[in-house]
Amino acid sequence: MQQSCPRRLRHGAAIGAAVAVVAASSAFGIGATAAVADDAPTSASTTTASTTTATAPASVSATDVTTDDQPGGTAPDPTSAHPDEAVAPDEAVAPDEAVAPGEGAGGEGSADGGVAGEPTAEQRADLAFPDGTTADAPLLLEATAGDAVDRTFTATGGTGGVTYELRGAGGKPIVGDGSFENDFTLDPSTGRLSGTARLATVHDFQVVASSGSERAVEHVRLTVRPGAPVGVTFAVSASDGVGLWQVETDGTIWEQAAGQGRVRIVPEVPVFEGSSLVLAGLAVDAYGNRTTPGGEDDPYPRSTVTSTVPDDRAVWSDSGSNTVSFSGTGVRTLTVSEGGVSTSFRVDVGTATESFAFAAGTRTRVTGTAGEPFSADFPVTGAGDDLRYTLRSPEGTPYNAPDGLEVRIDPRSGTLTGSATLARTFHLSVVATGGGVEAVLPVELAVAPAAFDHFTASVRMADAGERTDTWTVEGDTVTHFRSDPAGDRVDVVPARQGDRMVVFAIPEDRFGNTPTRPVDHTITSDVASDRFGVEQSSGGTTVTFTHASRHVVTIRYEGGSLAVPFEVSPVAGPATGHAATGTLAYTGSDSSGPLAWALGLLAAGGGLLVHRLRRRRI
Known part of the structure; x- marks a missing residue:
């Protein structure tokens, strides 16, 4: 009996570019898959149980037991009780204990534990x-x-x-x-x-x-x-590698774009005089199954290409494709034949003009500022009426903007617009397509932080050894970080008399971005005996407390300020520390300032990063 197994394949599925077709051909082939062994089913068996109340001994066959009349009376039943073992009258079964109909062998209480009216284990078939x-x-x-x-x-x-x-x-x-x-x-x-x-x-x-x-x-x-072949489906690529089309068995031409697949149906494949097309395809049935699988020495059957222009020339390659070069301009019909079937499509050979590309001087770096709109234009040369633009990632996939960035490109004019709240450099590609030809331009989108808005402070103990305690101060909120990544809310930063604490002032714009250049700021304390200095390894400001009490260290810049509260507890013995300065103004005039600034941001980042990311998710 002939059976069939179905699979829904797109009619005349695209084989892709020449290399893709070569790879896909194996998928059209027939290959046996190895089965995994399973338990073999047991054979069916049926056993009929005896209907008598006593069975013959094993050594006695059914034919050995008879009830025929014998001289002198009926032959004794070999299974009956011996006269000496006869049941006494008072040992007879009481009427209410008699076996009910259907409760013979296999009934309830029988040796095989069966249920009344149901087949026994010996009667059931597997x-x-x-x-x-x-x-x-x-x-x-x-x-x-x-x-x-x-x-x-x-x-x-x-x-x-x-x-x-x-x-x-x-x-x-x-x-x-x-x-x-x-x-x-x-x-x-x-x-x-x-x-x-x-x-x-x-x-x-x-x-x-x-x-x-x-x-x-x-x-x-x-x-x-496979079923009977209905035509040839094949990929068409331009010799310069910038155009790609898929021709179905009925001659329908699909223009394709990298990262997008099929884009639209076109009446003919456009090509310029002096260039060539590469065709690679296979004969398939109505469901797209390959119908002419090749052998080991020739895995791809030879196809032929003819043109309605006699001077056009097609050359077969052992890689499984034909390269067609054209003589003169104009529209012609190419026919690809393989496996007893053929498919035709139209090619329009135009006069060579200015090459399709992005115009000279088109900028590849677009700048913007967080919170402000940006725009840029990307003109091309040699474009036709079907010009359109898209955005891709550097990997060639459609571009998905990350959180903090909104960007789009007008598909017809090529004007890039958008805005961002995240200050960083984004990498993407602007892709222009026209006439089946594609031009790709890598673009850097650099977004700078907005104007200074506020400070966030990070505090740690100097000479803390293995201790990793960090406090962040943002507005009126003080958070302590140690083992818990989420941090704990506290009222003040604790310190002891004589401790030296390191304060990092982190300027931010209104979106939480940190400026790339140092911001001149001043740090003061409401307790005159506090001593200020600079930690050379990180560039942070050190504060040494000589007096046990509540201290407020204030960071000021351009009319903005941030108060960092400390609670200093007393300790026995005299306090130690560095020479007092009263206030410390960071102006950036010191040549080591930018390096110290960068080191300070790096050192402060451990505690602030978790805190800021957590804050942004709220």
């Missing part, structure tokens, strides 16, 4: 499929793409109703491209498998029957052959 298949010897079915498949798998035996399900080879769930489950369905109550075969391949699967606690497996291998 659940099984009649074919007796195994993973190594499956049931073999065949079909041709387009055939209807209709087969019922029936298991017999079991303890009740039987249900059916499909599984993959080895009993695993059916996985893969989804073709099998899309093309076939199994009725769980009847075991009927139905559908239409579409994908030319080998399907290894199982039909699993269940009845009560019993289970039986039918191992099946369905081989689907």
